[in-house]
Amino acid sequence: xxxxxxxxxxxxxxxxxxxxxxxxxxxxxxxxxxxxxxxxxxxxxxxxxxxxxxxxxxxxxxxxxxxxxxxxxxxxxxxxxxxxxxxxxxxxxxxxxxxxxxxxxxxxxxxxxxxxxxxxxxxxxxxxxxxxxxxxxxxxxxxxxxxxxxxxxxxxxxxxxxxxxxxxxxxxxxxxxxxxxxxxxxxxxxxxxxxxxxxxxxxxxxxxxxxxxxxxxxxxxxxxxxxxxxxxxxxxxxxxxxxxxxxxxxxxxxxxxxxxxxxxxxxxxxxxxxxxxxxxxxxxxxx
Numbered sequence: 001x002x003x004x005x006x007x008x009x010x011x012x013x014x015x016x017x018x019x020x021x022x023x024x025x026x027x028x029x030x031x032x033x034x035x036x037x038x039x040x041x042x043x044x045x046x047x048x049x050x051x052x053x054x055x056x057x058x059x060x061x062x063x064x065x066x067x068x069x070x071x072x073x074x075x076x077x078x079x080x081x082x083x084x085x086x087x088x089x090x091x092x093x094x095x096x097x098x099x100x101x102x103x104x105x106x107x108x109x110x111x112x113x114x115x116x117x118x119x120x121x122x123x124x125x126x127x128x129x130x131x132x133x134x135x136x137x138x139x140x141x142x143x144x145x146x147x148x149x150x151x152x153x154x155x156x157x158x159x160x161x162x163x164x165x166x167x168x169x170x171x172x173x174x175x176x177x178x179x180x181x182x183x184x185x186x187x188x189x190x191x192x193x194x195x196x197x198x199x200x201x202x203x204x205x206x207x208x209x210x211x212x213x214x215x216x217x218x219x220x221x222x223x224x225x226x227x228x229x230x231x232x233x234x235x236x237x238x239x240x241x242x243x244x245x246x247x248x249x250x251x252x253x254x255x256x257x258x259x260x261x262x263x264x265x266x267x268x269x270x271x272x273x274x275x276x277x278x279x280x281x282x283x284x285x286x287x
Contacts, residue, residue: 006237009230010246016227018253020219025088027215032206033085034199036216038192039208041077043220044228045188048181057182064177071170072183072232073190075163082195083160090153106165111240114169123242126283130245133252133276136269168235168243175236181229188225245284248277 027036052058061069108127111117119127144150176183199206208216235243252274 003238006234007246010234010238010243010249013227013230013234013247014249014253016223016230018250019257020223020227021088021254022257023215023219023223024085027208027212027219028085028089029212030209031212031216032199032203032208033089034082034195034203035206035208036212037081037085038195038199039216040220040224041081041188041192041195043216044224045185045192047221048188048225049185052182052185058185059182061183061186062177065183067174068171068176069183069186070190071174072167073187074194075170076167076232077187077191077228078194079163080160080167081191082198083156083163087153087156087160090149091157106162107168107240107244110165110169111244115172115240117240119240122286123239123245123284126245126280128280129276129283130248130280133273133280134248136273136276139269168232168240171232171236180232180236184225184229187228242284245277245280249281252277 024036031039049058108119108124112119231247234246238246256274
């Protein structure tokens with residue numbers, strides 16, 4: 001049952017975050033990246049705090065919770081948001097969703113080295129299939145590698161995956177005593193405090209235009225807090241190999257939504273890549 005519960009959280013995260021990337025891409029037509037990231041973090045902190053206050057559960061993190069809160073706030077909700085929101089302006093939304101969620105190349109080796117996890121042969125095969133699927137979705141053959149902005153965007157997304165992985169490893173090595181949802185206001189608050197000065201320095205003339213506010217409100221008040229809670233809990237409860245492969249379903253769904261909504265091309269790469277990722281998740285769950 002714990003595994004089944006973790007998979008339900010994973011699938012909820014897939015729907016929420018997979019759909020968030022094309023929404024973010026659309027929002028950036030009338031918003032600057034770092035200000036949008038700051039806004040979604042601040043709104044998520046505010047929304048979660050209001051909900052917890054209404055439930056009588058809003059309180060400062062206990063001493064045992066602070067390490068996880070700090071890592072999640074700085075690495076997953078601060079650093080990850082900063083890099084991905086800057087990159088989505090340089091890289092197609094579908095590819096952004098893929099690369100930023102490909103934590104397999106970080107999470108499995110770090111789970112083995114830091115947490116001492118044992119990875120079965122079937123799960124190594126599943127990870128290989130998942131990476132192959134992600135590689136097909138990324139489509140490196142269609143990228144203009146001579147364009148420095150494209151190279152920078154891809155580098156930022158790979159680094160974002162590492163920051164997310166560090167947050168996952170930290171939350172598993174130093175698990176919080178308090179339910180994770182109760183800690184979200186503080187995690188998002190740290191992320192917003194980290195992003196705000198960056199936005200002021202990098203985008204002094206930036207902001208969020210009127211037409212982007214519906215996107216910001218949806219992601220900030222709903223998709224970000226609920227999706228982040230699902231991701232954190234799934235990452236804590238699932239073995240590293242299973243979690244890393246499962247997170248690949250987020251970009252697969254993101255590519256599908258980008259194709260249907262933003263008109264990004266649907267070709268053999270989307271079908272083959274998505275099929276490989278789906279097969280890898282089935283193998284990882286059985287292994």
